[in-house]
Amino acid sequence: MTMLLQTIDLKTRFHIPEGTVYAVNGVSFHISEGETLAVVGESGCGKSVTMMSILRLLPAPPAEIVSGQALWGNRDLLRLSENEMEQIRGREIAMVFQDPMTSLNPVLTIGRQLTESLRVHLGMGPAEAAQRAVELLEQVGIPDAAHRLGDYPHQYSGGMRQRVMIAMALCCHPSLLIADEPTTALDVTIQAQIVELIKKLRDQLHMAIIWISHDLGVVAGLANRVMVMYAGFVVEEALVDDLYEDPRHPYTLALLAALPRVDRRRDRRLKSIPGAPPNLLVEPRGCPFAPRCEFAMERCRFEIPPLQPVQGTHAVACWVDVTTGGPR
Amino acid sequence: MLVLLFIYAFGGALIFPESYANYTDTSLRLSPPSARHPFGTDTIGRDVLARTIYGGQISLIIGLLAVSIESLVGILVGALAGYYGGFLDSLLMRITEAMLNIPEIFLLIVMAKFFGGRIPEIHLLGRVFSGSVIVIVVIIGLTSWMYLARIVRAEFLSLKENEFVLAARATGTSNFEIIFRHILPNSIAPIIVSATLGVANAILAEAYISFLGLGVQPPTATWGNMLDGANNYLESAPWLWFFPGLLILLTVLSINFLGDGLRDALDPHSRAV
Amino acid sequence: MKPADPLVVVKNLKKYFPVTSGLVFQRKTGEVRAVDDISFTVERGETLGLVGESGCGKTTAGRTLLGLYPPTAGHVTIDGMDVYAARRRRDLLAIRRKAQIIFQDPYASLNPRWTVDAIVSEPMRVHSILPDPKARSERVKELLSLVGLSGQLVNRFPHEFSGGQRQRIGIARALASDPLFIVCDEPISALDVSIQAQVVNLLEDLQDRFGLTYLFIAHNLSMVRHICNRVAVMYLGVMVELGERDELYDHPLHPYTQALLSAVPIPNPKQDRARQRMILSGDVPSPLNPPSGCRFHPRCPLAVERCRQEIPAWREVATGHWVACHKVAE
Numbered sequence: 001m002t003m004l005l006q007t008i009d010l011k012t013r014f015h016i017p018e019g020t021v022y023a024v025n026g027v028s029f030h031i032s033e034g035e036t037l038a039v040v041g042e043s044g045c046g047k048s049v050t051m052m053s054i055l056r057l058l059p060a061p062p063a064e065i066v067s068g069q070a071l072w073g074n075r076d077l078l079r080l081s082e083n084e085m086e087q088i089r090g091r092e093i094a095m096v097f098q099d100p101m102t103s104l105n106p107v108l109t110i111g112r113q114l115t116e117s118l119r120v121h122l123g124m125g126p127a128e129a130a131q132r133a134v135e136l137l138e139q140v141g142i143p144d145a146a147h148r149l150g151d152y153p154h155q156y157s158g159g160m161r162q163r164v165m166i167a168m169a170l171c172c173h174p175s176l177l178i179a180d181e182p183t184t185a186l187d188v189t190i191q192a193q194i195v196e197l198i199k200k201l202r203d204q205l206h207m208a209i210i211w212i213s214h215d216l217g218v219v220a221g222l223a224n225r226v227m228v229m230y231a232g233f234v235v236e237e238a239l240v241d242d243l244y245e246d247p248r249h250p251y252t253l254a255l256l257a258a259l260p261r262v263d264r265r266r267d268r269r270l271k272s273i274p275g276a277p278p279n280l281l282v283e284p285r286g287c288p289f290a291p292r293c294e295f296a297m298e299r300c301r302f303e304i305p306p307l308q309p310v311q312g313t314h315a316v317a318c319w320v321d322v323t324t325g326g327p328r
Numbered sequence: 329m330l331v332l333l334f335i336y337a338f339g340g341a342l343i344f345p346e347s348y349a350n351y352t353d354t355s356l357r358l359s360p361p362s363a364r365h366p367f368g369t370d371t372i373g374r375d376v377l378a379r380t381i382y383g384g385q386i387s388l389i390i391g392l393l394a395v396s397i398e399s400l401v402g403i404l405v406g407a408l409a410g411y412y413g414g415f416l417d418s419l420l421m422r423i424t425e426a427m428l429n430i431p432e433i434f435l436l437i438v439m440a441k442f443f444g445g446r447i448p449e450i451h452l453l454g455r456v457f458s459g460s461v462i463v464i465v466v467i468i469g470l471t472s473w474m475y476l477a478r479i480v481r482a483e484f485l486s487l488k489e490n491e492f493v494l495a496a497r498a499t500g501t502s503n504f505e506i507i508f509r510h511i512l513p514n515s516i517a518p519i520i521v522s523a524t525l526g527v528a529n530a531i532l533a534e535a536y537i538s539f540l541g542l543g544v545q546p547p548t549a550t551w552g553n554m555l556d557g558a559n560n561y562l563e564s565a566p567w568l569w570f571f572p573g574l575l576i577l578l579t580v581l582s583i584n585f586l587g588d589g590l591r592d593a594l595d596p597h598s599r600a601v
Numbered sequence: 602m603k604p605a606d607p608l609v610v611v612k613n614l615k616k617y618f619p620v621t622s623g624l625v626f627q628r629k630t631g632e633v634r635a636v637d638d639i640s641f642t643v644e645r646g647e648t649l650g651l652v653g654e655s656g657c658g659k660t661t662a663g664r665t666l667l668g669l670y671p672p673t674a675g676h677v678t679i680d681g682m683d684v685y686a687a688r689r690r691r692d693l694l695a696i697r698r699k700a701q702i703i704f705q706d707p708y709a710s711l712n713p714r715w716t717v718d719a720i721v722s723e724p725m726r727v728h729s730i731l732p733d734p735k736a737r738s739e740r741v742k743e744l745l746s747l748v749g750l751s752g753q754l755v756n757r758f759p760h761e762f763s764g765g766q767r768q769r770i771g772i773a774r775a776l777a778s779d780p781l782f783i784v785c786d787e788p789i790s791a792l793d794v795s796i797q798a799q800v801v802n803l804l805e806d807l808q809d810r811f812g813l814t815y816l817f818i819a820h821n822l823s824m825v826r827h828i829c830n831r832v833a834v835m836y837l838g839v840m841v842e843l844g845e846r847d848e849l850y851d852h853p854l855h856p857y858t859q860a861l862l863s864a865v866p867i868p869n870p871k872q873d874r875a876r877q878r879m880i881l882s883g884d885v886p887s888p889l890n891p892p893s894g895c896r897f898h899p900r901c902p903l904a905v906e907r908c909r910q911e912i913p914a915w916r917e918v919a920t921g922h923w924v925a926c927h928k929v930a931e
Contacts, residue, residue, distance in 0.1 A: 042793040157884040187654035188820065189881045192864035196880055214794060217823075217866035221873035240870045258798035260827035262865040263872070265847055269805065270827065272798035276763050491710035495774065497669055499724045500697030502690075513714040 004176055004208050005054070005093075006030040010068035012046075012053045015061055019281045023049045025232040027068075028307070033175065036202065036209045038223035038240075040216055044277055046232035047212045051178050054078075055093065056085050091121055094169035096162070098181040103165055104153040110137075110164055111149030114171065121172050136167040141197055159190035163197065170201065180212045195222060216259060220244060225313070228252050231278050231288035234307055238314040248316040248323075250293045287319065295320040297327065376554075380571050383549035387531050388579070390465050390550070394530035397469025399523050402476030407507050409477070410484025421481070428474045436537050439467045464537070468530045476522045483515035517591045524587025528580035535576060551576050606681075607642035608782055608814050609666070609700075614639050614675035616658075616665045620889070633888050635661040637838040638675075640915065643782070648808065648815040650829030650846075652822055652861070656885055658838040659818045663784045666816075667700055668693075680781055698728050701775035705787035707767035711759040717770055718755040721745065724778040744773040748803060765796035772803065776811075784816045789824065801828055822865045826850050831921070834858045837896040838888055840915065844922040854924045857897045895927065903928045 012024035024046045031037045039047045052058045054070045054077055070077040072088065080088070089095075097103045105113060114136065115129035124132065130149070137145035140163040153161060162182060169177055179198070183191040195218060202209055213219050219226060219240070226243045228236040228251065236249035247253045257271035275292040278284070287293070290300040299319050307317040321328045409420040487493065488511060496506050535552030551572040561568050616636040619629045636658045643649045651659045664670050666677045668684045677684040679700050687693040701724075704710035711720055721741045724730070731737045742752030748769040759767055768788060775783050785804065789797040801824065807813060819825050825832055826846055833843040834857065842855040853859045863879040883900050886892055892899050898908040905927070913925045 042795060159884055187885070188822070188864045189654060189860060190884065192866075192878065192880050193882075195866075196878075215866070216794075216868045220868050220870040221866055244868065244870050255794060256868060258795055259868050260823040261867065262823040262826055262850065262862060263867055266827050270798040270801055272802050273795040274799075276765060276796070277793075491704040491706055492712040494664070494669055495702065495704060495710050495771070496712075496723065498667060498697065498700075498702045499774075499778070500694045500727045501723065505727075510712055514712070516714075 002033045004031050004033050004035075004072075006069075006071045007050075007054060008069045008071070010050060010053060010070065011066040012049055012058070013064050013066055015064060020283075021280045022283055023232050023280060024053060025284055027229075027232070027234055029227055029234065029237065031176070031208050031210060034202075034206045034208055035225065036211060036223045038211045038213060038219040038226045039229060040213055040219055040226060041229035042214055042277060044231075044280065045229040047229050048180055049232075050229075051095075051180065051210065051212060055089055055095065055178070056080075056082075057089075090117065090174075091172040092174055093176045093178060094172070094174040096165050096169050096177065096179045096182045098184050104161060106153050109150050109152055110156070114149070114164070114168060117168060118171050132171070133167075136171055137164070139170070139201070140164070140167045141193075142167075158186055159193060162186065162194055166194075166197065166201070170205070173205065174207065176208045176210065178210045178212070181214070182211075183218060184214070191218065198222070216244075216255060228255075231280065231284065233284075233288055233304075233317060235289065235318070236316050237307065239312075242311075242314045246314075248310055248314065248321075249289075249318050250295050250320065250322055251289045253322060254292075254294075287317070293320075295322060295325060299327070376567060376571055379549040379554060380551065380575055383551045383554050383572060384575060384579075386461060386550040387534060387552065387576070390461065390468070390534050391527040391531040391579075391583075393465040394468035394472070394533075395523050395526040397466065398473045398476060398526050398530075399519065401470065402473035402522075403480050403512070403519065405473065406477040406480025407484055407512065410481035411488055411503070411507050411511065413485075417481070420477075424474045424477050427471075433536065435471045436467055436533060437540065439463075439471070464534055468533050472526060472529060472533075476519065476526070479518050479522055480515060483518060484511055487511045487514050516594055520587050520591050520594070524583050524590075527583045531576055531579060606645075608645045608680055609643035609816070610676075610678045611642070611666055612640050612676045614662065614665060614677060615673040616661050616670055617673045631889055634838050634891060635888060636665060637891075639835070639838075639840045641833055641840065641843060643814055643816055645781075645814055646808075646812055647830040648817050648828055650825035650832040651816060651818045651835060652820060652825050652832060653835035654820060654861075654885055656837070656888060657835040658888070659835050660786055662835070663702070663786050663816060663818050667702060667784060668696070669702075694728060698724075698778045699780055700782045700784070701778065701780040702784040702786060703768075703771050703775050703788045705790050707764050707771060707791060708759075710771050711767055713759055716756050716758060717741075717745070720759070720770060721755075721773045721777055724774060728778050730778065740777075741773075744776055745770075747776065747807070748773045749799075763796075764792050765799060768792065768800055769803065772800075772807070776807065779811075780813070782814045782816070784818065786818045787820070788817075790819065790821065797824070804828070822862060834861065837885060837891055839896055840923075840925065841897065842922075842924045842926075844924075848919075848922055854918065854922070854929045855897075855926050856901050856903050856928070895925070 007030070008028050010024055010027045014021040014023055027046070027050050029037070039050070041047045049058070049063075053063070053065050053068075056077065058065075065078055068078060072092070075084075077085070077088065104110075111130065111133055114133040115124075115126070118124045118129040118132055119126070133149060134145045137148065142148060142160060142163055148156075153164075156164060165182075182198075183194050186194065198209065198211075199222065201207065211219065211222060223240045226238060226240050227234055228243070228249065230251050236243065236247065236252050238246075238248075243252065244256070247256060251273075254271065254273045258273060260266070260270060273292055278288050278291065284304065286301040286303055287296070287305050290296045293300065295318075297319060303319070305317045305319045307315050309315045319327060405420050405424065409417040484507075493506060493510055496510050501510070531551070534550060535555055538550060538552030538556045540556075554572040555569055555576075614636055615634075615638055617632040617634050620631040620633060621629055639662060641649070651662065653659050661670065665672050666684070668677075668687075672685060679696055682692070682696050682699075684696055687696055715723075718738060718741050721744055722737050725737055725740065731740055738755070741755055745752050745754065750766060750769050750773070754762075759770065762770065771788075788804070789800050792800060804815070805828065808815065815828075817825065817829055829846055831844065832846055832849050834841050834849075834855065836857050842849065842853065842858045849858065850862065853862055860879045860881045863876070864881070867873045867876065879902070881900050886896075886899065892909075894910045895901070895904070895908040895913050898904040901908065907927050911927070913927045915923060915925045917923050918929060
């Protein structure tokens, strides 16, 4: 498989009146053509900030990308001019956000918003663009698409709006789609519809997807590979089956143990993770999870563990071998 | 700054007796500022410094009392309309809008003409106040509460949907307590801003109507009617309007700063974590 | 106390919100049928789950049964006392003391201008429990330590706490009047996964310790299976199924329950891939103008003509397993 995007040692900080927020602290990852990579973590773990940094969508100031590279083909996205970046955003890399209501302009019809991007990005004429817009809406499963082009965003339900957002993202045949919690605001039956749709489109269009989520459940059925983030660090990365069957980072382990299962009888109390995520205003020293970790050793508090392979593509940032409980 | 102005207005009274402020020395008509009369004298030889001191008392009292009335009416109307909603809300808001549609200055003039002179003089704190002071206070208070009422209502409408209000109701807290202990403290920021602007507006409103000759009646001095008296001497005796004008400006500015400061001080978010 | 008599009895509860227009004299132009004729009981000491998608009326049901919204029709008794008949303040206070509520949003549910002490002691003040200020502030500290917070935090304001800590303050407030019954309205939905487990375990501990009864309103079906004894499923203002937890999850009868359960992702890739999913088409219709007959029929894969015309009866098909569907055999 061809490498599509490779990010190396990305560090992003925010300078706010209270101090410096260490939001992303040396994140490296890659994604290949046609692959689905899930980025999982709780709020404030840096999963969205990482993607926004790569797409250069963060307002600076307060944001500052301190270091890193994001290689897209042979170009480094972090060093492109704003004009060059605009050519890539929306055309080669598209994004879908959590809240479809705020991403759509409420005073323009859906048709207008769809055809506009077709005309601007692809230089289509009005008739051609309208034709293509109907095709796109049909592709994302909106019934009676030709008639609904004239409707305004508020006339669409939440699930339908998210489908429109996906249609807009698809309009230029991007090779990478970044989906930032696209189903979090939706009900479970609608969420299942959207996940099915994304799977179908991925297979049809052979598109790579980065799926950002806090929900280990949704990710399980969708991703090829999963990256778990905590406090701005990648703590574990593995193929999806390996991660769920053989989690190697104490945080992943604890997160999975904290999830109740809909398909199983209750057998025990939930295992909760004590404490709360660290204060990002403090420069990290040592493993960010150490204060909440049941395996933590002296070393964990002073040395940041690097992300190291443990088995094939399975990599973990931890000084402890959780299978033995002793040092690695 | 405001403290200085209060000291000026009330402390100054200790130095100059009131009779001095009304003492007429026609030999010294319209004399410019000098060592003896630092702010000069007016058309009939009264000391402008002393008059600004006594005028300041009246102006500040008018400002504060008028705003008290304004806030009382505004908060009550806004809170009732916002909290209970429905028919009461519609009724109160239509009345408010009706009042808003009548120009305030027109209301002021009509009411000032109508009530002016009907209220006898009042003796308070060893001083004689013209009855017109009370009239002016009530009039200004009653013609300026509408904006505040609308602000308070809007605050209440959004705050009452908050779950902490529902939580209080679930606890059994009475409506009275919910309105005054839960919701009102949370809408204090816009109320303070509006009230401080109100003080400034009241002082200015008094100045307007005094300027039109309908305000507080002489010989009681206010900053407003001193400006009025300066009307005909804009060029020949600038000290007549300069000092009261400057004092009004300083008062209004410092009250606005005070409002900002109060709002920040009352906000728990600004307390150190 | 007779163990057989349920703590909370809800009979034919309806709550319609009028849609009005007009300036001074408002005309009713329609109504949102948020809760439309639901009946159930909550037994002493149990946790009853109330699940459904957004807009199904579960939150409205929870608030209406506590009398926080005036009902359109129906009766509710809590510990033998009629909630809607309480006209005098004394009777109302007696009910308020027994029944409490915990909210979803830990940011909106605490008064931002009050200290933790004022928030947690409010129920005691209202119900005149422990009039001595010293005893009361001791009790506040005790309640805080019960929910896992330090008593030293009493003079802090809500914004100084994290979401999970705020939710604990909300729980402490609910406990302050020694209630029998607590409506937990999506208490964990706004929290991160690692914090959710903490709060759920806390709720369970408190239930064991004080014999509390919960109505647990949630859309997270996995968590409901974990914490609840019995589960009720709502769709568009009506109850479609109610049963013992494992009975309902292992043998769902109503097609909506089946679809809902099959839509829940399982955090195990192999099982998730192997699973046959039932994906519903379409969206939840508007409660302003609900479908005729069975409200689920436009999305139901099994719907027949009868479902379009006749409202299915709420009936008990096995002991303790209730369902409202024409297609479920007697």
